[in-house]
Amino acid sequence: MRLGALHSCYNLCMQFQVPQFIEVEDKIFGPFTFKQFIYVAGAAGLAYILWRFLPLFVAVPLILGVLGLGAALAFLEYNGRPFILALEHGFYYLIHPKLYLWSTERRKKDEAAPKMAETAEIHVPKLSDSKLTELAWSLDIQDRVAKADTPEHVASVADEPRI
Numbered sequence: 001m002r003l004g005a006l007h008s009c010y011n012l013c014m015q016f017q018v019p020q021f022i023e024v025e026d027k028i029f030g031p032f033t034f035k036q037f038i039y040v041a042g043a044a045g046l047a048y049i050l051w052r053f054l055p056l057f058v059a060v061p062l063i064l065g066v067l068g069l070g071a072a073l074a075f076l077e078y079n080g081r082p083f084i085l086a087l088e089h090g091f092y093y094l095i096h097p098k099l100y101l102w103s104t105e106r107r108k109k110d111e112a113a114p115k116m117a118e119t120a121e122i123h124v125p126k127l128s129d130s131k132l133t134e135l136a137w138s139l140d141i142q143d144r145v146a147k148a149d150t151p152e153h154v155a156s157v158a159d160e161p162r163i
Contacts, residue, residue, distance in 0.1 A: 043067050
């Protein structure tokens with residue numbers, strides 16, 4: 001019993017350090033993380049190769065582009081995410097097929113609204129091209145209208161409490 005009390009006191013008195021900022025990468029090469037160093041070193045190496053093997057008027061624009069891309073990959077964040085992910089998503093957008101969906105239901109509703117405002121009588125819209133569906137819908141509406149006109153239905157509606 002005494003050993004258990006001593007063990008629990010030891011656990012209560014002991015302080016443990018919880019790691020903080022676990023998403024921050026370690027700085028390995030001076031102020032650069034490993035990824036940043038690879039991007040910068042790769043861009044510098046490619047720029048050197050371009051400078052050595054191409055004429056100067058051709059190499060300078062390419063070197064500026066390579067160094068800019070290397071700096072963007074190493075240091076730039078787009079919407080709080082690394083720039084390499086933005087390039088990856090852009091590349092996938094270019095090469096993958098796109099699916100375009102066209103919905104005409106909205107247009108039919110917008111066109112039907114002015115017609116209903118012009119006419120005072122009740123207009124029953126056409127729900128679908130299927131005759132069976134239209135027939136079932138119209139019979140259901142006629143059944144409800146017939147029930148509403150009966151005296152029993154009028155009396156039962158009048159007796160219902162209103163909320």
